[in-house]
Amino acid sequence: MSLSDLVAQAFAPDGPLARGPAHFYPRSGQAAMAQAVAQAIHSRERLVVEAGTGIGKTFAYLVPALLSGERVLVSTATRVLQDQLHGRDLPLLLRALALPLRSALLKGRASYLCRHRLELALQGDGAHQYGAQLADLARIERWALATRTGDLAELPELDERSPVLAWVTSTRDNCLGQDCPRFRECHVYQARRQAMSADVVVINHHLFFADLAVRASGVAELLPSAGVVIFDEAHQLAEVATEFFGMRLGTGQLLELAQDMLVIGLRCARGLADWQGVQQRLRLAARGLRLASGGQDDPAAIPGRMRWAGATPDGVDAGRWAAALQAAVDALREALAALDGVTVLAPDLAHLHERTVALLATLLHFSAPWQADCVRWLDRASQLRLNESPLDVAPALHALWHGQPAEPGAWDEEELVAARQGRAWVFTSATLGDDPGLRWFTQACGLEEARILRLDSPFDYACQAALHVPQQLPPPTDPSHSEQLGHWVADAVQRLGGRTLVLTTSLRALEVIASTLQQRLPPGCGIEVLVQGQAPKRRIMERFRAPAGEAGHVLVGSASFWEGFDVPGDALQLLVIDKLPFPPPGDPLVRAQGQRLHQLGRSAFRDYALPAAAVALKQGAGRLIRSESDRGVLVVADQRLLRMGYGKRLLRALPAMPMLESQEEFEAALDAFTRISTTDCPVP
Template sequence: MDSQTNSLARAVSEAFAPGGVLSRAEPAYRPRAGQIAMAEAVAQAIEARRVLVVEAGTGVGKTYAYLVPALLSGQRVLVSTATRALQDQLFARDLPRLVHGLGLPLRMARLKGRSAYLCLERLDQVRQGRTAPQDPQVLRGVAAVERWARTTHTGDLAELPALDERSPVVPLVTSTKDNCLGSDCPHWQDCHVNRARRQALEADVVVINHHLLFADLDVRESGVAQLLPSTGVVVIDEAHQLNDTGVQFAGEALTSQQLIGYARDVLRTTQAHARGMADWLVLCATVEQAVRELRLQVAGTAAGSRLAWQGVTPQGLDAQRWRAALVRLGQSLRALLAPLAAMEAMAAELQRVHERGAVLLSRLAAFAASAEEDSVRWLEVGSQHLRMLASPLNISRIMRERLLGRSLEAGAAPEEGDAGEAGRVAWIFTSATLGSDAQLSWFTEPCGLRGAHVLRVDSPFDYANHAALYVPQPFAAPGSPAHGLQVAQLVRDAAERIGGRALVLTTTLKSLNLIGEQLRQSLGLFSNLEVLMQGQAPKLALMERFMAAGAMAPHGKDAGAGRGCILVASATFWEGVDLPGDVLQLVVIDKLPFPPPDDPLVEARARRLESVGRHAFHDYMLPEAAMALKQGAGRLIRSETDRGVLVVCDPRLQTMGYGAELMAALPPMRLLASKAEFHNALEALAATRGL
């Protein structure tokens, strides 16, 4: 093994050296100590087949740092990233460029969940009127999909940029594990999902996403289960999202949409295979009515609410009425299943819908009882739907028992011939934000990675000279009526000085709407600044509009020649936003991003820590806020030449004792001590732009 280790280490060193393959393939490449250190650590982990956790600061170049040793190792490589968009970027841009540069004859594949691919059978059903949409706009969307279906080779809906993934067209033309006909489907041989899985099984490098990784644990139907045993290297990029994604998939969910969709699928199936053999219309309508009655129990509860649900009734609901509605729903499902059970042998589709119904009834029974001790359960209220969810508090046990196998055993050397065995895999977890202590405990503890090898690689950016932090004092207390108004005033004043180029990150949707609307009202229709707000368009469209404005809009006296942009956003905009150059020069965070204490998952995790003698605020709330703050601040400086100012409109960052811990999580920016220094920094940004 020593010769193999030396061989991989030498190949990695040569690839990153001046004049090596990377410098020949990438004209802009130059050796960076942090990137090389990470690549060497990844090479060692691959040879030892162990677990490595790497926090790589922005600008390190972590993608190449893990890809180069992984590709050169000769092992099958599985890379999982956080979103489909990042998956597409890695597969379409980074991997082909690197594979070509290294001169390796590797087969690459991208595998997504079935909801990402066109289902030919479902499209046929729409075409034949069996699931005909009624909305003319939806019909036009289906027609566009049908035209594209004649030419696509992959069936990947991402090829249709005009089709938003939230469009009502998507569920009409894609399948789920529930409604897929399997080998009985007339399109089985041409199925885009099957083709993608076959290509993945034949490939040397496969790119998936975290959702697919966890969705496969129980269902074993996404294709990942077959990939893992023959994979030698698994890379989890954007690993900071792993726990949240895993918790989502490791639990149980039952939604009103599932139940109504099931009733309608039963009606369609029985009309085709068991017409007249039961009063299907009444039975299915009774299920739908029971679902509507259940939804009525949360009338008056704000959309987006998450109601804690440890007992038999969600918090704040009438126990007797909720129980009665659940019982009626269970009875209506059972009444529908009874004739299906007697007829399931008549057709495979009847058997399939009966099995689906049995699963839904079992899940409903579990939600009718009290929650399990080691889990958290809540009711999610949407504008048109309900979601019942139960999850473990973290993914530690799942990771250790079902994914990592022997890979975490300290010093465990691979035995000859076991390269392809499950549990003898090199696991690489990496992100720019994984923790604030030496062991990266914020990430490693909930993910069951205590004992893993840990590496921290600092960002190469010159934050001290290129970035500044301003905490306005005095300032209204967060949560007070004046706070949002003061944030809006500060943003307007600052953005006018630099011609827009400002991203406002809020901790709640309420703050987003308050600050955004206040900015719009105060600036008016004919201002040189345009206010963009999350929700008015898809995330990608908002970012493209922001970048276009930043590239065109001048500043100062010439500002009338173009309009600058202020983007007010929350949630997903705290990460995954890459706006390099001077299109973004000001990031404003409205307040410290502590987890909401009334969130059921947060409440349960805090309660668990307190029960074992730990301090929930210092051991959970504070590290969560530090990581979120670090993510938000990371939007500002994206390249070695970027310059900008970060503003945190929360005086607690300097007045409270815990502020020092939060400050330590931020990049080493210089501190602006007064409003005058803040204005000077903004004027300096405006004066140097374009030089």
């Protein structure tokens, strides 16, 4: 029996899926996607599928992959979806299909406890630095005694922003590998060993790209033997690949090296070098770089990205910058001098030497002129990062999809032969473009020859949703736009009783809107204002999804809430997007891409900014309707959607839904949610 026949049987009305998962029911779009994936596996094709919300794409790609008999890699953009696939979807399908396959979950190093790093953190020389974070460290220490996987996702109460995490996890730089005294108990290597013997391995995009060339995890070894590779949430693929194929150096790396120099130096070579002096000079070098860039220590600095198109980043004093770079180079060379002669005493010291050499090489690279086919910039946020990325990753990705490794010499001859025999590559997401050819995605990822399939959402947006563009608000370029939108949202939230998500296109807008809402909706008013950054994301999402019997909620979020945040049911019935999500024109990457397109005779706005905005708008709007019973109103607080010519293209990217023309119609729709069953249409 062919794979296509097996898939058809699985999705049949009386098939194993219908008899298994309680929430499964036959969907034509899901069956069509599953057959397309089966064909791609049979023919060793590259398949790109845009599957609208509600298609059920997870089952659509997993069922043919599991039935194929091939080894399968599934890569996602987020660890949340990784956990969902491995912990819920895969076990459910394996039971329903009665398949005796083994699955494994493989994350990056930062997701696993490093027992050796925990021991270093608990030592007296290092633990004093934590201060208020000592409670987190104690919680991790207790959990470490019982955990089998070492996956930090087992600690949902731990704030993912806690600085302690950096001291109890390893990086590629500081991992000792087989020289580690706790190697036999290493959670990272245990996960990799399980992955090597599994039939289905769930990874993430960052891990996939970061480890292909360096062979630092099981991914590089797994890939040549995998017959099927699936990228879910594939719309993020080009961005992640751009990060991987570039170079970066952060002041955080210098600070981590400084701390490890002190702790490891005192533990393994006390009295053989001035370890405190080495630490101090590295810390001063990191601070000097931040100060020279106008970073956090400068009260006049504005966090963000700074273009670096010449010898010096824009707006940075050339003399101060050159002196800061040289000071950092000197500090690293002094660290190497301290390590010379003592590296034989302990593996920790030898790895410190390797880290220092690698950081020095990267810093010297950034001290040299940049290449024309790359873009270089500074990123000023919680730390200063020096970044360089290629302008076009499509050629490298095209080579990868055709059986070539990311770097020469990354695979041996046997692996190359296996890879070139072909494998099926499947790329899927709810948003991959706004044209039939999905060019926004395929051009950036080197997939212009791939087979394309577009499947619209099965949801009845004409009855389940409506669109409103407020006319009384100032244009988005007006400085008062965010504050006035905050007041407008407060009125709507009070009318609806919460159930509102506000997505902003910038952190500045988030701060203004959140502040306005918190003033208008103080504690005790019956509506709780949740704000990204004011609590762990996991906790914010749980509060927002709280049962209807509790207080109403309004959540204000920026980039991390535009995707991967599902709130089915009545907990979300009003979604507000503050502005059309065009790429910021001042961003160095955006400017460089625009200049590259101009040199090629193309339009930066039409061929880059507009399709990117359409995809982002579609992605954000997708938070509203997540099931057949959901009802809600989408608000885009940007009149350009209706008044500018390009607005028609952006409207076409959204699901077809009725327009609420006036404020009165909008308020009537909100009243309908509080007055009648939400099975009724929200449009008056």
